[in-house]
Amino acid sequence: MGHIKWFSKAALSVRNMKLHNKLLAGYLLAGVVPLMVVSAIIYQHWVKGLEESAQEFASLYTSQIEVSLNNFTKEYDMITKSVLVDNDIIFKFGEERKLTMDELIIQKVTVQRLLMRLAMLKPEIVNVMLISRDNGIYQYGSATSMVNMNALVTKEWYKRLQSSDNTFFITGLHDRTYYEDKGQGALVTIGRVLLNYDGTYAGLLLIDIDPYTLLPLGQDFLNVQEKYGIAVDIRDSSGEIVYHSDAASGKQSWKKIMESGKEFASGSSTDGKIVLTGQTELGNLIIKTEISRDKLLKKISKMKVVTVMVIVITCLIMMIISITLSYTITKPIKALRRSMKQAETGEYKPIHSEQSNDEIGCLVSSYNKMITTIRTLIEEVYIAEIKRRHAKFIALQNQINPHMLYNTLESIRMKAIVNEDEETADMIMILGRMFRLALGKEGRRHSIKDEVEYTVNYLKLQNIRFDDKFCLDIRIPDEMQRCNIIPIVFQPIVENSINHGYQDYNRMMNIVIEGLWTEEGWILIRISDDGLGMSVEEYEGLSRILEEAELDKYKLESEDGPKEKGLGLKNIAERIKIHYGERYHLKILPCEGQGTAIEILIPKL
Numbered sequence: 001m002g003h004i005k006w007f008s009k010a011a012l013s014v015r016n017m018k019l020h021n022k023l024l025a026g027y028l029l030a031g032v033v034p035l036m037v038v039s040a041i042i043y044q045h046w047v048k049g050l051e052e053s054a055q056e057f058a059s060l061y062t063s064q065i066e067v068s069l070n071n072f073t074k075e076y077d078m079i080t081k082s083v084l085v086d087n088d089i090i091f092k093f094g095e096e097r098k099l100t101m102d103e104l105i106i107q108k109v110t111v112q113r114l115l116m117r118l119a120m121l122k123p124e125i126v127n128v129m130l131i132s133r134d135n136g137i138y139q140y141g142s143a144t145s146m147v148n149m150n151a152l153v154t155k156e157w158y159k160r161l162q163s164s165d166n167t168f169f170i171t172g173l174h175d176r177t178y179y180e181d182k183g184q185g186a187l188v189t190i191g192r193v194l195l196n197y198d199g200t201y202a203g204l205l206l207i208d209i210d211p212y213t214l215l216p217l218g219q220d221f222l223n224v225q226e227k228y229g230i231a232v233d234i235r236d237s238s239g240e241i242v243y244h245s246d247a248a249s250g251k252q253s254w255k256k257i258m259e260s261g262k263e264f265a266s267g268s269s270t271d272g273k274i275v276l277t278g279q280t281e282l283g284n285l286i287i288k289t290e291i292s293r294d295k296l297l298k299k300i301s302k303m304k305v306v307t308v309m310v311i312v313i314t315c316l317i318m319m320i321i322s323i324t325l326s327y328t329i330t331k332p333i334k335a336l337r338r339s340m341k342q343a344e345t346g347e348y349k350p351i352h353s354e355q356s357n358d359e360i361g362c363l364v365s366s367y368n369k370m371i372t373t374i375r376t377l378i379e380e381v382y383i384a385e386i387k388r389r390h391a392k393f394i395a396l397q398n399q400i401n402p403h404m405l406y407n408t409l410e411s412i413r414m415k416a417i418v419n420e421d422e423e424t425a426d427m428i429m430i431l432g433r434m435f436r437l438a439l440g441k442e443g444r445r446h447s448i449k450d451e452v453e454y455t456v457n458y459l460k461l462q463n464i465r466f467d468d469k470f471c472l473d474i475r476i477p478d479e480m481q482r483c484n485i486i487p488i489v490f491q492p493i494v495e496n497s498i499n500h501g502y503q504d505y506n507r508m509m510n511i512v513i514e515g516l517w518t519e520e521g522w523i524l525i526r527i528s529d530d531g532l533g534m535s536v537e538e539y540e541g542l543s544r545i546l547e548e549a550e551l552d553k554y555k556l557e558s559e560d561g562p563k564e565k566g567l568g569l570k571n572i573a574e575r576i577k578i579h580y581g582e583r584y585h586l587k588i589l590p591c592e593g594q595g596t597a598i599e600i601l602i603p604k605l
Contacts, residue, residue, distance in 0.1 A: 031318045032311075039307050046303060051274070055291070059276050062289040065215060065232060066278040072214065073282035076207070077168050079121055080192035083114065083130075083205050108138070115140035124213030126187060129206040141208070145181035152178040157189070160238075161204060167193045170283040172240025173211060173258050186211055186254035188242055190283075211254065214243045221245075229292030237284040332360050336367055348375040423464060430460045448523075449481040452513065455490040459511070462498060470498065471508055476515035480523060484605040486579050492568045493527045493598050501531020501596055522584075523604055528597035542588055545570050569598070576602065 115128045119140050127141030137149045152158055155178060157171045171189040176182075188211045194202040215232065234243035246252040278287040335351050342349055350368035416425040434457045452474055459472045472494075494511055502509045509531055516524040534542070546569060573586040580602055589597040 031322075032315055035311060035314055039311055043304065043307050055274055055276070059289075061221070061230075061232075062276045062278050062287055065234075065287050065289070066280065068215060069234070069280045069285055069287065070282070073168075073170070073280050073285070075122075076170075076190045077282055079118060080168060080190070080205050080207070082118070083192070083194065111138045112140060118207070122209075124209045126208040126210060129208075130203065131206065132203040133201050145179045145183065148178055148180050154178075157240075161191065161193070162201075164193070166284070167195070168282060169193075170236060170242060170285060172236050172238070172242050173254065175255075175258060176208075184255070186247075186258055188214060211243050212248050215245075215248065217245060217248050229294070231290045231292075233288040233290065235286050235288070237286070242285060329360060332364050336364055339367070339371070343371065343374075348372075348378070427461060427464050430457050430464075433457050434461075445484050446487045447481065448476060448483055448485050448515070448525075451485055451487065451490045452476065452481065454488075455494055455513070458491050459494060466502075466505075469502070469505065469508055471510045473510065473512045476513065476525075477517075480515045480517070483523060485602060486575055489572055489600065490525075490527065492572060496568060497527075497529040497531055497596060501529050501533065503532055518601070521604055523602050525600040525602070526589075526597060527600075528591075528595060530595045533591060533594045533596055539588065539590060542569070546573050546587055572600075576600070 111130055115130060115138060119125050119128045125141065127139060127147065129147060130138040131149075131152075135149055135153060137147065137152075139147055155174065157174050161169060161171070169191055171191075173186045173188060176185055176187050187208045189206050189208050191204055191206040194205060196202045215234070221230070230245075232243070232245040233241065235241055241257055244252070244257050247254045247257050274291040276289045278289075279285065280287070332351070339349060339351050348371050350371045351364055412428050414425075416422070416428065434454060456472060456474075459470055463470055490513060494513075497511055498509070509529060511527070511529045514526045514528070516526070518524050548570065569586065569588075576584050576586055584601050584603065586598065586600050589599055591597055
């Protein structure tokens with residue numbers, strides 16, 4: 001049950017992972033797992049192959065050593081047998097007391113010639129000795145010192161030779177302290193037991209040689225020895241060391257090998273070593289070739305490090321590729337998700353970044369088409385409603401015949417003049433001008449100059465009504481006045497200034513309409529007054545209403561809804577957004593003390 005719960009939690013965690021992490025983990029698992037499996041298989045095969053190659057090399061080398069030692073022992077077997085040719089010497093050997101002086105001299109000369117001939121056969125021979133059964137000794141060699149027979153007979157190896165069953169023998173390593181100079185170094189003795197005609201013991205033939213010459217080492221072996229820790233150990237049948245490659249190559253001294261005796265050869269244990277053995281046909285020499293598994297595994301360890309480095313570098317490369325690929329896949333999906341969240345808030349904006357031709361790119365392209373279609377449909381519904389209301393306005397305008405209205409107003413004005421009511425005549429004349437500006441724009445563009453004229457006429461009517469309490473100051477350049485603007489913009493703002501800012505009937509109210517050029521070449525209209533102004537709460541409330549114009553520009557106003565303060569300004573702000581675009585606006589400026597200022601930003605058209 002615990003395993004099932006753990007598996008369920010792991011599956012839930014994987015399911016809740018982000019797509020980017022899922023793709024990254026998938027790429028890495030798909031690449032790293034096979035890589036590690038293949039690397040492990042290759043590594044195991046390589047290790048096995050290296051060990052097999054080392055064993056094959058050691059086996060081949062052991063065979064070569066075995067052949068070389070067989071040839072060596074056969075040569076010395078023949079050399080020692082050559083002494084047996086002259087049976088008279090052997091028969092008389094040890095019978096010196098029975099010989100006359102002349103016979104003794106002749107025998108001594110004959111033996112010396114025999115020993116000299118033997119010593120000259122091989123350059124590695126240090127000394128040749130012929131020892132009788134009563135320990136009489138004849139010797140010849142390249143040694144600078146003679147053998148002390150009394151010291152020789154005390155040596156253990158010498159005692160074993162006298163009781164040996166083998167007529168031909170090779171001793172283990174021994175020192176050269178039985179020489180009179182008691183020199184340093186080690187020797188190996190090759191010899192033969194000499195027998196009389198009747199098979200009785202007659203004496204010994206001993207040949208001392210340098211152990212190095214038993215098996216000379218080439219440079220190739222020295223290189224392999226250093227690289228793989230190969231050692232060649234040659235022993236006799238009793239286990240005494242005859243030769244060791246570590247001493248022959250100079251890695252160890254012969255003295256240390258002799259002192260260690262049977263326990264030498266890099267330790268008596270074969271743990272951690274590859275061991276191959278062989279044996280000579282003569283001399284009962286046992287050949288043992290050892291390969292250090294630790295040194296062999298050193299090279300394998302280097303291969304392991306290289307393998308790990310290759311895996312790590314490959315993983316890093318795969319991680320970079322995985323991150324790039326997953327980012328390429330998830331980037332358009334994230335952009336699509338952001339755009340959908342914007343669409344939830346009413347902002348229908350397509351994704352403008354360049355898309356690929358794969359399935360995700362096609363999905364984003366289809367989404368862009370859908371967003372564009374939705375936005376087009378919303379705008380078409382809005383424009384249809386605008387057209388409907390415009391048609392209603394045109395119908396209402398057509399119901400009021402402009403010419404009939406102008407003629408009627410002119411008749412009333414003339415009647416007021418006849419009755420000497422000039423004030424009424426002036427008001428009718430101004431109203432007629434306003435009607436001409438408001439109703440007579442069909443087919444003609446509406447300029448800022450027309451807007452200023454309409455506002456001036458409106459303020460003239462208000463001055464007649466309020467006894468010239470309003471002063472209008474126009475500060476708009478002539479070039480700017482020739483630019484286009486949507487109709488009925490200035491007058492509602494001035495009307496708001498009078499309705500909400502003029503309450504002190506004892507003083508004049510100044511209204512300024514100022515036109516400025518921005519750095520971008522746009523038109524900035526600022527309409528300000530020195531009226532009553534507004535409180536902080538009123539300013540914040542009116543600012544919120546104007547900010548809603550951005551969201552409500554495509555919404556149809558409710559004909560049955562309550563009328564709120566500031567709807568006139570909001571209507572102008574919505575019209576500016578719809579007609580000119582998002583970057584243009586109408587906003588109220590914060591004013592300290594009295595007065596209100598409205599700022600309008602439109603393009604130069």
